[in-house]
Amino acid sequence: MKTTYLFPGQGSQKKGMGGNLFDEFPEITKKANDLLGYSIKELCLNDPDKLLNKTQYTQPALYVVNALTFQKKMKEGQKQPDFVAGHSLGEYSALQAAGVMTFEEGLKLVIKRGELMSKAENGGMAAILNSSEKEITKTLEDAGLNDIDIANLNSPKQIVVSGSRENMDKALPIFEKANMVFIPLNTSGAFHSRYMKDAGSEFEKIVRKMTFSKAKFQVIANVNAKPYRKNWVARNLVNQISNCVKWTESMEYLLGKGEMKFEELGVGDVLTKLQLAIKKGYDAKNLTEQVKNRPAEQAEIKESKKEDKASKEAPKTSVVVEKLETTPVESNGKGEDKTMLDPKTMVAQWNKNYVVGTKVKSDYYEEVLETRTEALMLFGFRAALYVKGYNGYFDLREVQPISS
Amino acid sequence: MGKKQIFMFSGQGSQYYQMGKELYQNHQLFKQSMDECNAFVAPLIGMSLTEVIYNPKVEKGAIFDRLLYTNPALLSIQYSLVRVLKDMGVYPDFVMGYSLGEVTAAIVSEAISLEDGLKLVVDMAHLAEEETPQARMLAIMAEKIIVVQNPDLFSKCWLTATNFTENFVISGLPHDIQSLQNDLKEEGITTQKLPVNYGFHTPLIEGLEHRFKKILSEISYSGPVIPIISSRQNEVVASLTDEYFWEVIRYPVNFQKTIENTVKNEDFVFIDLGPSGSLATSIKYILPPSSNSVALQVMNQYGKNLHMLEKFGDNLLVNS
Numbered sequence: 001m002k003t004t005y006l007f008p009g010q011g012s013q014k015k016g017m018g019g020n021l022f023d024e025f026p027e028i029t030k031k032a033n034d035l036l037g038y039s040i041k042e043l044c045l046n047d048p049d050k051l052l053n054k055t056q057y058t059q060p061a062l063y064v065v066n067a068l069t070f071q072k073k074m075k076e077g078q079k080q081p082d083f084v085a086g087h088s089l090g091e092y093s094a095l096q097a098a099g100v101m102t103f104e105e106g107l108k109l110v111i112k113r114g115e116l117m118s119k120a121e122n123g124g125m126a127a128i129l130n131s132s133e134k135e136i137t138k139t140l141e142d143a144g145l146n147d148i149d150i151a152n153l154n155s156p157k158q159i160v161v162s163g164s165r166e167n168m169d170k171a172l173p174i175f176e177k178a179n180m181v182f183i184p185l186n187t188s189g190a191f192h193s194r195y196m197k198d199a200g201s202e203f204e205k206i207v208r209k210m211t212f213s214k215a216k217f218q219v220i221a222n223v224n225a226k227p228y229r230k231n232w233v234a235r236n237l238v239n240q241i242s243n244c245v246k247w248t249e250s251m252e253y254l255l256g257k258g259e260m261k262f263e264e265l266g267v268g269d270v271l272t273k274l275q276l277a278i279k280k281g282y283d284a285k286n287l288t289e290q291v292k293n294r295p296a297e298q299a300e301i302k303e304s305k306k307e308d309k310a311s312k313e314a315p316k317t318s319v320v321v322e323k324l325e326t327t328p329v330e331s332n333g334k335g336e337d338k339t340m341l342d343p344k345t346m347v348a349q350w351n352k353n354y355v356v357g358t359k360v361k362s363d364y365y366e367e368v369l370e371t372r373t374e375a376l377m378l379f380g381f382r383a384a385l386y387v388k389g390y391n392g393y394f395d396l397r398e399v400q401p402i403s404s
Numbered sequence: 405m406g407k408k409q410i411f412m413f414s415g416q417g418s419q420y421y422q423m424g425k426e427l428y429q430n431h432q433l434f435k436q437s438m439d440e441c442n443a444f445v446a447p448l449i450g451m452s453l454t455e456v457i458y459n460p461k462v463e464k465g466a467i468f469d470r471l472l473y474t475n476p477a478l479l480s481i482q483y484s485l486v487r488v489l490k491d492m493g494v495y496p497d498f499v500m501g502y503s504l505g506e507v508t509a510a511i512v513s514e515a516i517s518l519e520d521g522l523k524l525v526v527d528m529a530h531l532a533e534e535e536t537p538q539a540r541m542l543a544i545m546a547e548k549i550i551v552v553q554n555p556d557l558f559s560k561c562w563l564t565a566t567n568f569t570e571n572f573v574i575s576g577l578p579h580d581i582q583s584l585q586n587d588l589k590e591e592g593i594t595t596q597k598l599p600v601n602y603g604f605h606t607p608l609i610e611g612l613e614h615r616f617k618k619i620l621s622e623i624s625y626s627g628p629v630i631p632i633i634s635s636r637q638n639e640v641v642a643s644l645t646d647e648y649f650w651e652v653i654r655y656p657v658n659f660q661k662t663i664e665n666t667v668k669n670e671d672f673v674f675i676d677l678g679p680s681g682s683l684a685t686s687i688k689y690i691l692p693p694s695s696n697s698v699a700l701q702v703m704n705q706y707g708k709n710l711h712m713l714e715k716f717g718d719n720l721l722v723n724s
Contacts, residue, residue, distance in 0.1 A: 011549045053547075127551045129559040158555045173655060176562070176607050183551045183563045186660075270553040277555045379607055381560060382577070393537060395579060 001259045005073075006275065007066045007086035007093035012268040013058050018044040021068035028071065028103060032064045035107050040064050055189070059089050059114035060107060066093035066266040067103055073265065081263075083227075083254055085220040087271060088152075088192070088245050089113070091237075098215040100233060105210060112206050113241070116199040120189025124168035125151060128159045129181035130381060136161065136180075143174045151192035152245040155277035160185075162193035179380025196242040204238045225249035251278040343383035346396050350375035350385070353401075360387070360399040368402060369394075407673045407697075407724050410633065410666070411489075411496035411512060413482045414678025415503030415657075417541065417598035419474045421462045423679035424481050426709035428458060433491055437484035444519055445476045448526045453477060469599035471529035475504060479525050482508045482677045483518065485702055492717060494675070498640075500633040500666075502659055502683060503565070503604065504528075506652045513628035515644050520623045527619045528653070531612035532602040539603030540581035542574050543567075545594040557587050562606035565657040568689035575603045605656050613650065620646035638662045659683070663690045667697050673724050674699040675716075698723040 022029045022041035032040045043052060044061050051057040066086070070093070074080075086094035089110065096106040128136055133150060136159055140148050148163030148171060163171070168184060175182035190196065212234075218227040221236045225246040228236065251274070254260055264272045341349070351374050358371045373386040375396055383396035427434040442453045449472050456473045468474060482505070489495075501509030504525065511521040542561075544550075547570055551558045561576035561584055574584065581597070588595050603609050625644050634641040636652045638661045663686075666672065674697065676684035681701030691697055700723065702716045703709060 011553055127558075129551075152552075154552065155555045157559060158552065160552060176655075179607075181559060181562055183548060183558065184566075184658075185548050185552070186566075186569055268553070273553070274555055395577075398579070 001261055002082040002257060003079075003261045003263065004083040004085065004254050005070070005081040005094070005097065006262055006264045006271040007070075007084070007090035007097070008264065008266045008268055008271050009062065009086065009088035009090040010055065010058050012266065012270050013052055013062055014267055015047045015052060016045055017061070017267040018065040018068060021065070021072060025068055025071055028064075028068060031104055032060070032107060035104060035111065036060055055118040056111075056114040059110050059117070062089055062266065063092055063096075063107060063110045066090060067096055067106075069265040069267075070097045080217055083218045083220060083257070085250050085254070086222075087247060088222065088240070090266070090271075091219075091222050091240065093266065094219045095212075095215070095228070095233070098217055098219045100212050100215050100219065100228070101210070109203075109207060109210075109237070113203060116202050117189060117191060117196070117241070120191070120196060120199060122165050123162060123188065123190025123193070123195050124165045124184060125160055125162045125187045125189075125191060126168060126171065126182055126184040128161060128175060129183070130157060131159060131175075131180045132156070133159060135178070136175075139175060139178050139180070140171075143171070145171055145174070147194070149190075149193035150244050151190070153248045154245075155248055155274045156281040157277065158274075160192075162190035162195070164190065164195065192241070192243060192245055194242060200238050200241040203241060204234070207234045207237050210234070220250045220253060222246060222250065225253050247274060248278050248281075251275055252282055255279060255282050343377055343381055343396075346383040347375040347377055350383070350396060359402045361402055362387075362394055362399050369399070371399075407671050408497035409494070409673045409675055409724070410498040410500055411486065411509075412674055412676050412678070412683045413499070413501040413505030413508035413512075414478070414676065414680065414683050415501070415505045416471070416474060416478070416600045416604065418678045418680040418682050419468050419478050419481075419599070420679065420705050421466055421468045422458060422464075422707075423477075423705070424485070424703060424709060425458055426707060427484075427488070427713070428454070430710060431488060431713075434484050434488050437487045438480055441476070441480035441483065441518070441522060445480070445522055445526065448523065449473065449476065453480065457481075467599050469601055471532055471600075471602060472526065474599075475525035475529045476522055478504060478679070479508050479511075479522060481679055483511060485677045486512050488713070489675070489677070489702070494717075494720065496630055496675070498631050498633050498672075499628075500635060500662070502635050502678075503652065503657050505678070506632075506635065506649070508677075509632055510628070510644055513630040513632050515625055515628040515632065516623055524619065524623065524649075528612075528616065531615050531619075532604070532609065535611040535615065536602055536609045537611075538578055538601055539575055539606075539608050540578050541598040541600045541603075542581050542585055543596045543598055544572055544574060544588065545570055545596075546572075546588075548572055550588075550591075550593065554587070554591065557584055560584075562603070562608070563656050564603075564605040566660050567686045568660050571686065571689070573598065575606045575608065577603075577608070604653050609654065613654070616653075617646055617650055620649055633662065633666060635659055635662045638665050659686060660690050663687055667691065667695055671696040673697070673720065675720075676701050677703075679703050680705055 084094040084097050092106045092110050095101055096103055145167050148161050148167055151162035152160035172182050214230055215228055221228050222245040223236050223239045223243050262275050356371055356374060360369050360371060362369055369387045371385050372388045375385045378384050384393040386393050428438055438454055445453045453476055457477050499509040499513045507521045507525055510516045511518050541564055560580040561574045564575040565573040585595050627643055631640050635657050638658060674687050681704040684699035684701045687699035700716055700719050703712055
């Protein structure tokens, strides 16, 4: 079993973070105070001036807390991880943990980075759910919104885009029309997009002056989802500011390394949740890949899973094998557990097996109901049908055919 | 002296039974105005609107959520309150509506007639009931970044409104909003279901677009006499159109951005004519510490309408 430590970035900050660690590691805390010119403990624990959510304060604060939690792990006698990765700002913590830069060097860079990023304005960011990179790119292209960039590939179904404020306002109706959930965030900068290039160039002046050491364990880079090489450090860190955080691919790279234990340091559990979501997609892809090799069931799977061509030749981990044993892939066309299937498949299977007028029971109604339509897809994700005597539709997962 | 005054009108969700009851019983002009609205609305909804709002048999705290009644009720209450304020000598320099409140704003600005506005909100209720699925709205007391931090929770819901940094509204189908509420509770995030049962501001109401636009096409618009600040476009709108009203109910409200834009170069007195005072409360969270703008309520859900009205008059004198 290998271990990966994950370090969170902006968004995970929370008043109270760091707790006793500032007192437990007074030397590191003092170094931070000296460089920052204010008390990091006061900022993280009490935040009296409401600064913790301001980028120029958030970034150093998270960096320090990430570093302290790593120190704590080492002090407790934990063995070093095999891999580290950090989301956006968290990547500095990963590099620092791996000894690529000292605590002070990293903090100096992070202070500058926070300052530069806090100056970004006239931009916006939005989370897009229920979609894929390909679909988003195509939607942007078709709409001519060609200055919106993909900023974070956080999980297979959660992607963040960045762009000019003007075009971000135009984007919402377009994405909703294409059946995606588009939620604008409260940011004024278009982080991880082309609009950060100037900030990147400014940052480059500082980062190029520094020399970096060899990593003690592998650090996975946001920009390319690959392990850092020594002479990549400056380039990666500059590019990271104006490029996409390839988090899904980074986690998939690590999942491909065999049995892996992920542990999130710092504060919160955002990366743990993302990792679980990514693993779910990753396992499903591998499962499909394995089943596809069983000729008898090939046709069935092809029909139900359109996106399986995206599968990669990742090695099968023991986790995947275990999954295969506990969740048998149904092959008789009648889903015993409908919640396992995607809505499209649910609709197709229902219509294959049941006609209009089928008697059904619903979890929420006492009486026997009768369908008045075929199953259909609503809003792009909802498998539903209509029932006699009721105007509203019924979720397909909530009706069971009564066997005659 | 000299700060300009903005009349604000709240939307669905801010209603409750017995709203404005003390005024209805004691303030002649308010009662007269409510009765006038009622005379027009009653035939459209098949019963007396004032009897619904002031039904003495309704228990305190009962949920008032039938759109067919709440839509015209909110409009009538806020329109009548405008008449009360004007009678006190308080006039708007601008009007601003939040969602459904945009119809009231349009009436007060004189861009559309009271009758057209009342009919429109009643029709809107009929269409929602006939053409769109039941839905729920959930106000979430947290920053929108939680959408990114909880990868799967929000994937079946839509952003409906941004009120202020730590308050936004999400809508979805009842089942999905229920699980979202449960999941957020587990995350320690406070939420509150709003008394609105249809998915306004999201794709869930697209079913009514066709008929709604047809109804809109029968409305005659004039140029607003009092300028309208739109919480859809986040700035002053020159004129109203059918497409504008469709966008108002179909796309999310960004109240925060509207207020931020409005106070960028000037201080205002924001006057919330909604029955809950919720817009004034939101504004207090939005205004930067350096701002000299103020937000005043005229009414809230704790009754004592006459006392509140008097207090409002005093506050206005101090703050304008």
